[in-house]
Amino acid sequence: MQLKISANFVELYLNQTPCGLGPLAALLFGIKMFQEKILYVPSVDGQKRSNQNPVNYRSPASRNLKFTPISIKHDSIELKGWFIQQEQPTQTPTLIFFHENAGNLGYRLDYFEKYYYNLKCNIVAVAYRGYDESSGSPNQIGIQKDAIAIVRYVFTNLEIDKNNVFIHGRSLGGAVAIYAANFFQDSKKEKIRAIIIENTFTSINDVVNDLVPNLRVSNLLFSRNQWRSCDTIKNIKLPILFISSGQDELVSYNHMKKLIELSENCQNKREYHIVDGDHNSNWMKDEGAYFQNILLFFQSINN
Structure with missing residues (x-):
């Protein structure tokens, strides 16, 4: 994660340069100027697009999953x-998946395939601007606009059960999901049933403070990309399933714990905590239990 690397560099600089205020100011100014380049990671190992991946990670067709390009x-x-x-898309739930930060959609095909067969649901996965084959460059305001456009597309263009649409966001996607849920929760046309938030953060500022405790200007460095889910989640009344990991190496469990506490207007919330789960592959620790908890959440909403 580029943010973690940058934070480690700043911390090293602070510890070893007691009098370097000029160079330090230049360093911090550079971080502020290029904050989007630091925060967002569309490419992993030089493979920005799914069609550059190994054959089995290029599209749902490589897994024999029925799909339509969006x-x-x-x-x-x-x-x-x-x-x-699914074979009968109007007879099953539809999941709008807001993806994590690093990499393209193709590298999430293992996860989508398991989701598809375990939950028997349709899956909508669209890359944010600047990711995969989507044009543009990523930034908070832009990605928030993307989330709105994706949800509206689902309700306007797809032949599905419009009364059975869920949102699931992992990591960065959790912040996107919280934003989208808050935006649409009172909509009469785009009715979201519930949301799933997984291994996400309270705010970018809090993540930076975890990584570099002595950096007191972190709120200024990432001023264009604050993602203050800690504020937004207070407004959400929709049912929420929080999926958290006890061994998350990128976003401390304290973030998810705080978000649960702050979701004060949510009357139907539950947590599935994976004690030995990490940030990205927590679902692999006990695949059966992971998807069973999501299924039970779906069923609790539909009953």
């Missing part, structure tokens, strides 16, 4: 993604 044009950009559909 193209959403808005805000002078084009978003690309997939509608992975």
Whole structure:
């Protein structure tokens, strides 16, 4: 994670440069100027697009999953993604998945495949601007606009049960999910049933403070990309399933714990805590239990 690398560099500089205020100011100014480059990681190992991945990680077709390509044009950009559909897409729930930070959609195919077969649901996965084949460059305001466009596309363009739509966001996607849920929760047209938030953070500022406790200007460094879910989640009334990990190496469990506490207007919330789970592969610790908890959440909403 580029943010963690940058934070470690700043901490090293603070510890070893007691009088270097000029160079330090230049360093911090550089971080502020290029905060989007530090925070967002569309490419992993030089593979930005799914079609550059190994064959089995390029599209749902490589897993024999029925799908339709998605193209959403808005805000002078084009978003690309997939509608992975069950044989009878109008007879099953539809999941809007807001993806994590690093990498393209193809590297999430293992996860999508398990989700598809375990939950028997449709999956909508669209890359944010600047990720995978989507055009543009990532930033908080832009990704928030993308989330709105994706949800509206689902309700306007797809042949699904419009009364059975869920949102699931992991890591960065959790912040996107919280934003989208708050935006649409009172909508009469785009009715979201519930949301799942997994291994996400209270705010970017809090993540930076975890990584570099002595850096007192972190709120200024990432001023354009604060992602203050700690504020937004207070407004959400929709049912929420919190999936958290006890051994998360990137986002401390304290973030998820705090978000649960702050979701004071949510009358139907539950937590599935994976004691030995890490940030990205927690679902692999006990795949059966992981998807069973999501299924039980779906069923509790539909009963």
